[in-house]
Amino acid sequence: MLKMTIDQAQEQIVEEFSVFADWMEKYTYLIDLSKELQGFKEEYRNGNNLIKGCQSQVWLQDEYKEGKITFYADSDAIITKGMIALLVRVLSDRTPDEIATAELWFVDKIGLKTHLSPTRSNGLISMIKQMKLYALAYKAKYQS
Amino acid sequence: MIDVQAIRNDFPLLQQKIYNRPLVYFDNAATTQKPQIVIDTTNEYYQKYNSNIHRGVHSLSEKMTESYENARRTIKGFVNAQYQHEIIFTSGTTEAVNLVAFSFGEKFIKKDDEIILSQLEHHSNIVPWQLMCERTGAKIKVIPATYSGDLDLSAYERLFSDKTKIVSVNHVSNSLGTINDIEKIIKIAHCHNVPVFIDGAQGIHHQPVDVQKLDCDFYAFSGHKIYGPTGIGVLYGKEKWLNEMPPYKGGGDMIKAVTFEKTTYNDLPFKFEAGTTNFIGAIGLSAAIKYIEKIGRQNIFEYEELLLNYATEKIKTIPDIRIYGTSENKISVISFLVGKIHHFDTGMMLDKMDIAVRTGNHCNQPIMKFYGIEGTVRASLSFYNTTSEIDYLIESLLKIKQLFA
Numbered sequence: 378m379l380k381m382t383i384d385q386a387q388e389q390i391v392e393e394f395s396v397f398a399d400w401m402e403k404y405t406y407l408i409d410l411s412k413e414l415q416g417f418k419e420e421y422r423n424g425n426n427l428i429k430g431c432q433s434q435v436w437l438q439d440e441y442k443e444g445k446i447t448f449y450a451d452s453d454a455i456i457t458k459g460m461i462a463l464l465v466r467v468l469s470d471r472t473p474d475e476i477a478t479a480e481l482w483f484v485d486k487i488g489l490k491t492h493l494s495p496t497r498s499n500g501l502i503s504m505i506k507q508m509k510l511y512a513l514a515y516k517a518k519y520q521s
Numbered sequence: 522m523i524d525v526q527a528i529r530n531d532f533p534l535l536q537q538k539i540y541n542r543p544l545v546y547f548d549n550a551a552t553t554q555k556p557q558i559v560i561d562t563t564n565e566y567y568q569k570y571n572s573n574i575h576r577g578v579h580s581l582s583e584k585m586t587e588s589y590e591n592a593r594r595t596i597k598g599f600v601n602a603q604y605q606h607e608i609i610f611t612s613g614t615t616e617a618v619n620l621v622a623f624s625f626g627e628k629f630i631k632k633d634d635e636i637i638l639s640q641l642e643h644h645s646n647i648v649p650w651q652l653m654c655e656r657t658g659a660k661i662k663v664i665p666a667t668y669s670g671d672l673d674l675s676a677y678e679r680l681f682s683d684k685t686k687i688v689s690v691n692h693v694s695n696s697l698g699t700i701n702d703i704e705k706i707i708k709i710a711h712c713h714n715v716p717v718f719i720d721g722a723q724g725i726h727h728q729p730v731d732v733q734k735l736d737c738d739f740y741a742f743s744g745h746k747i748y749g750p751t752g753i754g755v756l757y758g759k760e761k762w763l764n765e766m767p768p769y770k771g772g773g774d775m776i777k778a779v780t781f782e783k784t785t786y787n788d789l790p791f792k793f794e795a796g797t798t799n800f801i802g803a804i805g806l807s808a809a810i811k812y813i814e815k816i817g818r819q820n821i822f823e824y825e826e827l828l829l830n831y832a833t834e835k836i837k838t839i840p841d842i843r844i845y846g847t848s849e850n851k852i853s854v855i856s857f858l859v860g861k862i863h864h865f866d867t868g869m870m871l872d873k874m875d876i877a878v879r880t881g882n883h884c885n886q887p888i889m890k891f892y893g894i895e896g897t898v899r900a901s902l903s904f905y906n907t908t909s910e911i912d913y914l915i916e917s918l919l920k921i922k923q924l925f926a
């Protein structure tokens with residue numbers, strides 16, 4: 378099966394969230410997603426990978442293979458981790474070009490935009506920035 | 522006792538709904554809501570009397586100057602200072618600490634001198650002193666805290682040497698709620714002939730403060746934490762210190778005569794109030810103080826103690842709850858964590874349930890490090906909060922606990 382594009386992945390998330398009637402169901406789902414987040418090894422939890430938000434911390438590890446970047450991430454806060462699961466689903470295992478140019482519109486559509494507001498300082502905005510920076514770096518390295 | 526329902530009606534913000542329910546505002550240590558009289562007074566002065574102080578001969582300016590100086594008198598009475606000119610208006614506690622750290626440091630502190638702070642300090646009572654130490658080469662010594670969040674006063678006594686120049690501690694800890702025994706702290710320091718600065722940002726509105734009885738050398742607080750406007754604060758300082766200290770900022774109103782060769786400074790308090798101050802803020806603060814005095818600080822203290830005891834008992838019934846700061850002497854602040862749930866997760870969920878709390882390290886990283894945690898959830902209660910709001914908090918915490926189980 379062909380892998381979904383970034384936009385298709387976002388559409389799928391919006392559809393998943395459309396069945397929830399209230400915030401409680403949404404957050405329960407985020408908590409479930411956090412539990413399913415896989416691939417993060419303990420050795421990734423180091424100072425180099427740490428993105429320190431004021432409220433919660435995020436660790437981000439990248440891996441480049443055959444023209445694609447895979448991301449592994451974790452957080453000490455569960456809600457942040459649930460958000461990470463969604464972001465990784467959309468952005469991981471893609472080419473540097475795809476990641477660098479991606480527009481993340483799904484967060485607004487599912488009503489969780491506040492999690493990406495700078496005032497929440499949960500580390501997620503910095504994480505996305507970091508993902509895009511990695512993408513640009515790999516692009517410069519392998520595609521020039 | 523006080524009539525909470527009547528008091529709540531004085532606060533327009535408490536009437537609004539944030540998501541669906543009436544807002545439960547438990548973030549009073551960060552900033553307090555404003556009673557109608559503070560809002561009205563501020564509006565009225567902007568609408569009818571606005572005019573720069575100490576400058577015009579016209580009647581508006583005179584009226585404004587008079588009101589500003591009346592506000593100073595109100596505050597002098599509120600803290601029971603000996604002289605009105607011992608009350609300096611600042612932008613807040615932070616500026617007051619910076620002022621004293623700078624000016625006292627310039628005059629009295631040199632290389633290898635020592636100052637004493639405590640482990641419970643807010644960053645704003647740490648960093649200005651560090652800046653001063655960088656300039657002068659002085660060193661900071663720290664009063665340790667015990668696990669309950671009390672200061673270890675016998676360790677404190679041992680910190681003094683003949684190089685100790687000043688002690689600066691808070692009256693009440695913002696993250697744990699501990700009411701420090703400042704009377705004793707001041708006495709001990711004075712035995713060593715060392716002056717004491719009290720950061721009263723969390724102290725002054727929960728209990729009566731008498732700076733002469735305390736005999737503190739400096740006492741600072743912020744308007745916005747005491748039901749007044751933001752951007753205004755107070756530094757009380759003993760005349761003898763303020764007279765000896767050089768100005769902190771230069772500008773208009775703080776001078777007597779200026780030539781390019783030499784400037785002579787104005788008398789107290791103007792020497793420390795350079796430029797146009799937040800004069801309408803000062804009047805708003807004075808309105809807030811009158812409002813508090815009408816309710817009575819002793820009444821406030823008793824009611825808030827009742828809230829604290831009620832909340833502490835209730836919150837303890839939640840399995841796996843950990844309360845940080847369990848001093849015998851506390852204001853109505855409860856810092857806690859529920860089981861293994863991250864403070865941010867708890868705070869996010871409480872927000873969804875229309876309860877405003879603060880989460881994180883509360884500008885208090887040293888004490889978080891002491892407990893080996895990243896942060897806490899902090900509910901800080903005020904006299905407009907109710908026991909039924911506390912019940913709702915407990916109910917919500919139990920729900921959150923289930924959700925994250």
Ligand SMILES: Cc1ncc(COP(=O)(O)O)c(C=O)c1O
Pocket residue numbers: 550551612613614615616643645646691693694695720722723743
């Ligand atoms: C104990 C303490 N000191 C100082 C401050 C700083 O006050 P402001 O930001 O109003 O200057 C605060 C504010 O949270 C505080 O709680």
